[in-house]
Amino acid sequence: MTIFSRIIAGEIPCYKVAEDDRFFAFLDINPVNWGHTLVVPKEETDYIFDLDDKSLGDMMVFAKKVASAMKKTLPCRKIGVAVLGLEVPHAHIHLVPIQNEGDMDFRNKIANPDPEKMKEIAAGIAANL
Ligand code: 5GP
Numbered sequence: 691m692t693i694f695s696r697i698i699a700g701e702i703p704c705y706k707v708a709e710d711d712r713f714f715a716f717l718d719i720n721p722v723n724w725g726h727t728l729v730v731p732k733e734e735t736d737y738i739f740d741l742d743d744k745s746l747g748d749m750m751v752f753a754k755k756v757a758s759a760m761k762k763t764l765p766c767r768k769i770g771v772a773v774l775g776l777e778v779p780h781a782h783i784h785l786v787p788i789q790n791e792g793d794m795d796f797r798n799k800i801a802n803p804d805p806e807k808m809k810e811i812a813a814g815i816a817a818n819l
Contacts, residue, residue, distance in 0.1 A: 691734075692778060692779060692780035693778055693780070694714075694728075695732075695734055697714075697716060698714045698730070698732055704716040705808045705811070706812060707812050708756050708815075708819055711732075712733070712745070712748065713730065713731055713732065713748070714729075714731075715728065715729045715753075715756045716728060717808055717811065718784065720801075721803055722784075722794060722796055723788065723794075724811060725760055725766075725786070725787040725811050726784065726785070727756060727784075727785045727786075727815070728784060729752060729783040729785060730780060730782045731749055731781055736775070736780065736781065737775065738773050738781040740781075741781060749783065753771070753783050753785060756785060756819070758818075759815045759816070759819045760785060760815050763811070763814040763818050764787040764814075765789075766789055767788060767790075768788055769785050769786065770788040771786075772786065772796070
């Protein structure tokens with residue numbers, strides 16, 4: 691079971707943003723910018739491009755809804771989209787509110803983000819879905 695499956699199952703806490711029957715979204719615990727959200731399929735697949743076409747398409751549509759709520763909630767020009775998958779072997783899309791290129795520098799994460807602020811951001815995004 692991946693760490694993301696354990697989060698989805700509620701075994702590990704997270705700042706949840708959105709959920710439907712097949713997908714789940716929550717804040718990245720080490721955000722590159724405030725509001726950095728991960729969108730994951732409930733089905734465990736490591737590499738995103740191993741998902742079947744329908745799952746991949748539906749995942750992007752789910753991410754679109756989350757991104758739209760993020761844009762309403764957080765000050766940003768756009769929601770940046772990235773797929774890395776180098777650390778956690780469970781397909782996921784990174785959604786990051788951005789003002790400029792530097793806001794998506796994955797080498798430069800916010801250390802020890804304030805839990806209250808994270809909680810507020812997750813609730814804010816969820817309220818705008
Ligand atoms: P990637 O696999 O795309 O290279 O990176 C995995 C991402 O998941 C990282 O940005 C990391 O901060 C995030 N991450 C890893 N473990 C956890 C966790 O237990 N909870 C949350 N919310 N995020 C995590």
